[in-house]
Amino acid sequence: MPGPGRSGQSLPLSTAPVTTASPLDHIRGITTYWASLTGRSAESLPYKQWRMLLDTLGLGIEQVMRHVGSQRPDYTGFGAWIIETAGLPDPVTVARYNAQVDGIAPPATVVERLAAVDAAPPVFDDADLADWDEKGVIVLRNAITAAEAAAAADVLWQQVGGHADDPDSWYGGPRENGIMIQHFQHPAQTRIRRSPRILKAFAQLWGTTDLWMTTDRMSFNPPERPDYRFPGPHLHWDASLTQPMPFGTQGILYLTDTAADQGALQLVPGFHRRIGAWLDRLDGLNPRQVDLSAEAVTVPAGAGELVIWREDLPHGASPNRSRRPRLAQYLNMYSPVPGPERPWL
Template identity: 60%
Template sequence: MVDPIAPFDEIRGLRALWARVTQHDSPAEARPVPIRTLLDMLGLGLEQTMSMLGQARPDWPAFTAWIAATAGLPDAARLARYTAWYDGAEPPAEEIARQAAVMAMAPVFDAEDQARWDRDGVVVLRQAITRDQAAAIADHLWSILDADPADPATWYGPRTNGIMIQHFQHPTMDVPRRSARMAKAFAELYGHADLIVSTDRLSFNPPIRPGYTFPGPHLHWDGNLTPPIALETQAILYLTDTAADHGALQVVPGFHYRLADGWIESLNGADPRTVNLSSEAVTVPAGAGDLVIWRHEIPHGASANRSNQPRLAQYVNHYPMHWPDQRPWL
């Protein structure tokens, strides 16, 4: 029987993360822990891991056993790639071959898609996964909520994270994470395939009604606005056909150009995150299985669902592995 602790002992940064959050003693790390990249490599959600560490404060064996029970033992190829990146070494041959195969695929975006991306900083990848695959994830989400698609009375159970459903591991959710078509889409936008896929959560946005108002998230940024802002993406996978009034993603298109042209400086010291941009927002409708991708400089958020059916979604992103941004936060 494989010892569930042993595979984790040498993972770069993992013991330091455990020690920092639980306040256990651990050898000092010479560099910051790349938390997001580390957890995505392991197939763990950021929120679930930090919550587990902060609340349970497990010892090291209990933490590594929890990882194995939650996400399984580390994937050998992903671990080898992460270790090489962490150590500043060349990627393993298997990873080089994977990236080359992605780049050799036929393009998934046409000229109109590329023009929209360049102009708006937003693009839709049609049929990132099939409608049947999207429906399977939606069925799983309904089961998590213990809700009935045919019974609106079951759609409004108590939740502590608004429309966000803090669930990260399931075979149906791994289908888009392993989608070659999706990997190609992000490689086209970045210009390379040296990217890692996120382990992110689900979303359930029910219709507004008397007694239930849309809780957000409203327009916001998730990243640091201190220049220079490197290209990074965010993305949402619709699991149901999502019209403009169906709680669709909303964005302020083209805002990356305004940031580059000195918009923040024009505020004369005002907090950019408090500026109301809602009058400039547009919704992004798309079909089940479609992936909406946007630059992270674009203000974005969900919208109030004014239809008669919930919007179901999964967050899936590909991004370059990176160290924590230690610049002043803006």
């Protein structure tokens, strides 16, 4: 079983000056990241490192960008905001992150945690995995318990200021990010990210337990009505299409039962098998402007069930034409091993 930090590829350490002591100073690269974000240094961290850094700190990308953009904090203020927002990070996760950056073996506690995932019974059988290989999408049934799904749904209702039995409350207040709800820190969300079945599912699909969990946001997709139309996102990719695309996944966990017409995830199944040939035939067209909606299917699933898809599939939410909103939490896992630089396409 490959372990973090064993790839032989170490990541650069921070060289930005530390002017004030912080309880976060021991976390590799944090001063470089702060200095780069606030325009105080031209030095920046590689993508994989700053992504792991934020997930180690328990922060969402959007909330960091919003805070730094509006406040441009000094180093002390940045550290204080991190702790106020997400609390002190888990020491074991920090130790794992530092070991990965340093290119050394992880602590024994991390090895034990990953070994437990490796030893857990599979959550997908051979037929499931064959279907995954063919279609590039899979549903993990009973990813979390009904109580865990209900607890996260309650958090989401609080964030949108709505009530399940009051349809007019589903549309109240401006939502700058459409159906995306920028909420990242809550014990209910954290429990989901630590679900043993979810960890095992990603390990099976990736073929390794050496993966990092994202700190991702939530989603609230209410039904369309005359004064509210679905704002998107429509079919898209979140990664560069430059070939060959490295393997990657994405995921959405439904917090309530979600029917096909209830704003469910839509995607083009099997597109990973033909994306290269499809790109070659475009003859200069922008691939992101090609309409693939006729080939898309929606993916319904029950409360507490997780849909995972390959990131080379075009995907998006769909218009909600039912009578109930779609409530969901995004999550994903990724490899910490740095890959080659790829131009954006």
